[in-house]
Amino acid sequence: LPQTTYFPRVPPSTLSFSQEPAPSPCVVDRARGCSKASLAPLSANFSACRAKFSTDTPFVTKAVIHMGIHKTGSTSVQEESRLKIDQLKEDGYDLPWDVCRNYGKKDQNHLLDNQLILTANQVNLATCFMNAASKPYFTRRYPCVPCLLLAGSEIAQRKRNVFISAEDFTLLDKDGLKVLFAYLSQWDDVTVIIYYRRYYSWLASNHNQKIKDRTLKDGAEKWDLTINDYIARHLSCDGTDYHCESYAYTYFVVKRVKNYFDNIVIMNMHDESKGESSESMFCHAIPDANQTCRAIRTAKKTSVTLNQRQELVYGDLVYGAIKAGLIEINMQDQLDDTIKAVQKYHEETLNLTSKDFKRACLDADQLALLWKKSLNFERALVELGMPSSGENALKADFDKLAKSTLCKLDVELTLQDEAWGSFFRALNDQKNK
DSSP states (O other): OOSEEEOOOOOGGGOOTTSOOOOOSOEEEGGGTTOGGGHHHHHHHHHHHHHHHOOSSOOOOEEEEEOOOTTSSHHHHHHHHHHTHHHHHHTTEEOHHHHHHTTOSOOTTOSOOOGGGOSSSOHHHHGGGSOTTTSHHHHHHSOOOHHHHHHHHHHHHTTOEEEEEOGGGGGOOHHHHHHHHHHHTTSSEEEEEEEEOOHHHHHHHHHHHHHTTOOTTOOHHHHSOOHHHHHHHHTTOOSOOTTSGGGGSHHHHHHHHTTTOSOEEEEETTOGGGOSHHHHIIIIISTTOHHHHHHHHHTGGGOOOOSOOOOOHHHHHHHHHHHTTSOOOOSHHHHHHHHHHHHHIIIIISOOOGGGSOEEOOOHHHHHHHHHHHHHHHHHHHHTTOOOOOHHHHHHHHHHHTTTTTSEEOHHHHHTSHHHHHHHHHHHHHHHO
16 A cells, blocks of 8 residues: 555546546555554544535445455355345445446556456455555555445445455455554444364365466476475464465454454354355345345355365376376376376276375374364354354364375375386377377
């Protein structure tokens, strides 16, 4: 953010992008440092601005901010918010990306540079509250779109509720959260929704997401980063360094957010009584979204889970065979075809599944530490009001995954099997004919 960020509060009919928006009394001044003592005048500044444009109609406006976290069904929630946008409007909720896209595709002041970034994932709004100096790569990749800030203020001016979903709010530091607090004071009530996934399961899903799209051009960071190495890296994280993905884990996000927001709803994705992610969000987490909830439940049979986990073992085995000199691959289409051939041989010829591969699991000390962290995180969040699915269920799930998902493929031992050695050599000979 610049030293001073303006959130204009002007009627939509007078909002013109042919000139700089007129400054308004709604101002957040980063130069003041936004100490906790200065939050009250900041909030009062927005309240005064809101009162200037208010009507006599008594109505409590709501801002609902869904912060994810990553790998808890956020993509499905965002897609449903796009599909059910009419029902959300009936429930009194507007979305900044929807308002912003009506302003036009181009403008002289670059408030809206690219229509394609106006998606239900409001990452380009979340980055408006990030320090570009500390997160240069991220803010360059997902630049702040000022139009989204303006659209939010227009929604508040019209006394409408707002729903904003972006997992990358979890990356905000204390300064970013202070500015977000001031911006959201344009609404009467603010609800922050943060989802919970068991720590060990979240790490496994994050690892899969990180490397599932690897290609032949990718280096060791993707091909040699096993689940074992990934978990070992995170066991030493204390949640203070955003370079470590655990910075964006539920426990640490809640710990930062609760310093500025009182109404934090922690949703346990393992609580099956609330339904899948979209149903739990629109029927249990968001206040008064009755029409949207009804539409979600009606369409539930046709709902699709997005951003799903991908099986990695077949690619791991092929990569191991390349390193062992059993097969030579120089092009991406050759790699893709070989992975498909390996999967077909394993599942159709050998009549086995990916679970039947030999695996190398975490050692006893690593498992003990991972279990301790996972248990302590859940207990701490339950104390803050999150519904518990039971520690017995937690332990049973951990013990199951400790022998499967939390283990890497033992490539060396698998390739020692003569059947696999013969398979790769025959495949290589066939390719070279």
